[in-house]
Amino acid sequence: MPEGPSLVILRELAEPFAGKTIAHASGNSKTIHLDELDGQPLLGVASWGKHFLLRLADRSLRIHFLLFGSYRINERKDAIPRLQLTFDDGDELNFYACSVKEIGEDLDAEYDWRGDVMNDAWDAALARKKLRAQPGMLVCDALLEQDIFAGVGNIIKNEVLFRIRVHPLSTIGALPAPKLRALVEEARQYSFDFLKWKKEFTLKAHWLAHAKKTCPRCHVPLHKAYLGKTQRRSFFCPLCQKQYGGNDGLSSPDNTHHEETA
Incomplete structure (x- = not known):
């Protein structure tokens, strides 16, 4: 997509x-x-x-x-x-x-153009307000919620969470304020990086987590799991991406299917 x-x-x-x-x-x-x-x-x-x-x-x-x-x-x-x-x-x-x-x-x-991460009218404060209104939402679902982050898809989701070192099963309400701000800021920043690399035909060369097997920071196998309500693929590092709130390990209330490594 x-x-x-x-x-x-x-x-x-x-x-x-x-x-x-x-x-x-x-x-x-x-x-x-x-x-x-x-x-x-x-x-x-x-x-x-x-x-x-x-x-x-x-x-x-x-x-x-x-x-x-x-x-x-x-x-x-x-x-x-x-x-x-x-x-x-x-x-x-x-x-x-x-x-x-x-x-x-x-x-x-x-x-509402304020909800489009690529639009000049993008409103980061509005995005944070919408996120805070759903404290139980998993971050892997939040980034794919088009009413909050219009334009963000699965690639951007995985790369943003890797950049900010947040586990995809973290809940919005458990994120410290700096991490919530980083989530919103990186959703937009990575989208523009994506645009630049797509035009250069180098997008895949810049992936750090999406569809990758090894964490470039920790040099350990990345986990691949089908997480959240959308059951979209998540690629994440079990060491450097911290889980805030939510359930321990890879379990989730959405009957999440997972695989241990990519």
Whole structure:
């Protein structure tokens, strides 16, 4: 599933389409009125978290890439697109295996930009307030909560927790204030590092914990476990990532499945 920085890249690539007119819309989407898109000007593009947004005159289109979605700009895959937009100059935007939904044209009414870790309007104090309101939440779940950290995905989650030396089964309410602040600050900082490395095609080379086998600090095997309510993969060091609150060891109230090493 693409994380927020990847949606920023798509947004930047699609920005030159703003001002063009949709000549024809097609695809196998059953959730939007394709025939009503023909002749509409594309007023702008935006991203919020993991959502890519196309703003038209009377509506906006929200595209979520789910687990296996993809896009092509001015080229096509050997597959039927969920949505294909052909513009008046012949340029194309093609979206595959994704969710497409019509929403209101006023994106400011649809989204709170303060919750997007990549947005200029990001509000760290608001994120801390939302976290403090859920003291029993596991940090591995909190970082994936899109209402708090829109755009953060599993890679960012694992790398942030490794950076700040916090065990994924720690609870929000048990975190010391400096660790809570670090959690929020690093969620944003790592997202921008992710963006930089993604553009350089060096992202994986910078991973310290995600999908790794050995802790680069302690030189011991990393643990891999499917943790929290989402059961997403967590990679963490049993020595340098401290658990604050929660249950001891790798057990959790969410029937967590775990493996001892990566």
